[in-house]
Amino acid sequence: MKTLKRSYIREILDATTEETISFAGGLPNEKLFPLKQIKKATNKVLKNVNALQYSKSIGDINLRKKIAKIYTEKLDFPTKEDEILITTGSQQSFDIISKTFVDKTLFVQKPSYIGALGAFKILNKKLEDFETIENLEGRLNEDDTLYLMSDFSNPTSICMTNKQRVEYVNLLSKKSAYLIEDGAYSLLSFNGKIKKPIASAYKKSFHLGSFSKIVAPGLRVGWIRTSKENIEKLLIAKESLDLHTSTLSQMIINQYLEDNDLFRHIKTISFEYEKKMQYMAKCMKEYLPSFEFEKPKGGMFIYGKFEVDSLELAKKALEKNVAFVPACVFDVNEEKSTYARFNFTNTSRKQVKRGIKLIAEIISKS
Amino acid sequence: MKTLKRSYIREILDATTEETISFAGGLPNEKLFPLKQIKKATNKVLKNVNALQYSKSIGDINLRKKIAKIYTEKLDFPTKEDEILITTGSQQSFDIISKTFVDKTLFVQKPSYIGALGAFKILNKKLEDFETIENLEGRLNEDDTLYLMSDFSNPTSICMTNKQRVEYVNLLSKKSAYLIEDGAYSLLSFNGKIKKPIASAYKKSFHLGSFSKIVAPGLRVGWIRTSKENIEKLLIAKESLDLHTSTLSQMIINQYLEDNDLFRHIKTISFEYEKKMQYMAKCMKEYLPSFEFEKPKGGMFIYGKFEVDSLELAKKALEKNVAFVPACVFDVNEEKSTYARFNFTNTSRKQVKRGIKLIAEIISKS
Structure with missing residues (x-):
């Protein structure tokens, strides 16, 4: 498993197209750049x-x-x-x-x-x-x-x-x-x-x-x-x-x-990000009730737990053009995990809804 | 001598003021930036x-x-x-x-x-x-x-x-x-x-x-x-x-x-740099006849040989607000050397003449 981290990220990048709904990266929202x-x-x-x-x-x-x-x-x-x-x-x-x-x-x-x-x-x-x-x-x-x-x-x-x-x-x-x-x-x-x-x-x-x-x-x-x-x-x-x-x-x-007033700008970003987080959380509760998580109070990610292996799920999701990150890549020993990270800052509401629903479908079919 | 490289470069930086005539860096001439x-x-x-x-x-x-x-x-x-x-x-x-x-x-x-x-x-x-x-x-x-x-x-x-x-x-x-x-x-x-x-x-x-x-x-x-x-x-x-x-x-x-045409720009820079090199070479031949060197056909440096230890000379020159680089810093083992490197791209004619003359004075006094 030694090269998993790299290869998985590569896999995401290589498989990512204009069509991909990506919850995978840590990209801030460019619409909010000053x-x-x-x-x-x-x-x-x-x-x-x-x-x-x-x-x-x-x-x-x-x-x-x-x-x-x-x-x-x-x-x-x-x-x-x-x-x-x-x-x-x-x-x-x-x-x-x-x-x-x-x-x-x-x-x-x-x-x-x-x-x-x-x-x-x-x-x-x-x-x-x-x-x-x-x-x-x-x-x-x-x-x-x-x-x-x-x-x-x-x-x-x-x-x-x-x-x-x-x-x-x-x-x-x-x-x-x-x-x-x-x-x-x-x-x-x-x-x-x-x-x-x-x-x-x-x-x-x-x-x-x-x-x-x-x-x-x-x-x-x-x-x-x-x-x-x-x-x-x-x-x-x-x-x-x-x-x-x-x-x-x-x-x-x-x-x-x-x-410029940096902290005023940060206030604007944070306000928008919290709204985005709330919407993703709502979609997850509605369509992915088996995904356990707590709403974050800051940052750019929702982190939570599936009932199934998250690497396997992430791979299947990628085939359907939805990307998120399975927690094994955040682990020194890359142990199997059911946890996963979702970025909420760089997708639209439409994409969030569609992406979460697609993941729910994959789970229900397997 | 293990930390000489760093400390000497630091020494140059720390000792460098607005007044310093620096032949030490590898700075291109900012007047030629597009x-x-x-x-x-x-x-x-x-x-x-x-x-x-x-x-x-x-x-x-x-x-x-x-x-x-x-x-x-x-x-x-x-x-x-x-x-x-x-x-x-x-x-x-x-x-x-x-x-x-x-x-x-x-x-x-x-x-x-x-x-x-x-x-x-x-x-x-x-x-x-x-x-x-x-x-x-x-x-x-x-x-x-x-x-x-x-x-x-x-x-x-x-x-x-x-x-x-x-x-x-x-x-x-x-x-x-x-x-x-x-x-x-x-x-x-x-x-x-x-x-x-x-x-x-x-x-x-x-x-x-x-x-x-x-x-x-x-x-x-x-x-x-x-x-x-x-x-x-x-x-x-x-x-x-x-x-x-x-x-x-x-x-x-x-x-x-x-x-833009990059190679046209390079031609302009090269033309100016050759002129600068020629002038420095002329000053060296006139005021520093003991410094042995060959005129370069490109690049940003005149490299040559003094009759004295170049690190000692460089330190004395720095006290007089003239900086150049003694060759020991370019050596894995930092052996003593009489060689030195002079950058010709980032100084004016006036500075070149003055700097070379000052180094000549130091040599003649020691």
């Missing part, structure tokens, strides 16, 4: 020829200042610009941090973001999974690494409680392990409430963020928030990967943030 | 919201077709779009190829591009250097990898003869080793003549290219040219690094190539 504002920002930025020149590996200082401000003011996590390293999408962080700091065991929660697992695996990191903090207690050692998504996790969309966060801080402190806290979805909270990152109470940490879900993913701009000393070390890996993140992309986002 | 055309292309591209969305890991198909056409028509190297993988700058190729194909010894020519050495080292690849093909003959084995820059190499600016290329093809074929041929400067030929890549005569090869020197580096768009089968394998590493290269950057370059 296209007009990005155009304006781009035109401003392209007055300066430096937007096309090489730039520093650590990233644009103005953008880093703005991200630091978001941490300080919105996440209640005081941050300075020299604690921010710009990355080519949040995805790049996994490689950079792993190369620099991960020598011992890397613990990932079950299930975990497939892109993180892929990046850790290709560097041959020693991966182990765990389900709850109790499973981790006796296994986590000094300088091991813990990878977590505390807010609206991909794939489960679960947001950790404050109590759970405190428990993680206590465990990490006791063991002196590294924390990689992935905040790709942290700001996509339907009620607008944002919890304090675990990293804000634990120094030996890397907090990851991204503009992919809240502005636009095509620009490939993310970041790592950690100590200045850690960033100095990470820069060697960052530089060796791509010298620096696209100067133009960074300057466009910086200008966009300069001229 | 800014107006890029603006036009960007405005066209931003009519389509997909420019801001996630895209395929292999890269934009239209851009890949155009790159394939350049190989076929300009490099006499027949290529199809499925033999092109888009990377985030050519720099990213080193990581992607190394992770996927480099398990045995990796041979690099002495001296070699610092960014390649850095990427190979961080992945703990077994690096060995060689000076001429005769040194390589008895050492290269099956599935070893050979890294070469055949055209206007960084740092030496040497362009291999046709005879040398044939010798490499013969050696590689006999041993069945992998070839990574870095063509970052291949198109920057002062007389417009472009030699056939070694890779065009050897199948087990990766040919690297970049828009950084011929259009604009800030967009971070490069590529790998190899077999379709190899690209399938490379995609796993590419995806794990950053999912894909900036959609916007790719679409801007594609539109730029659609609407």
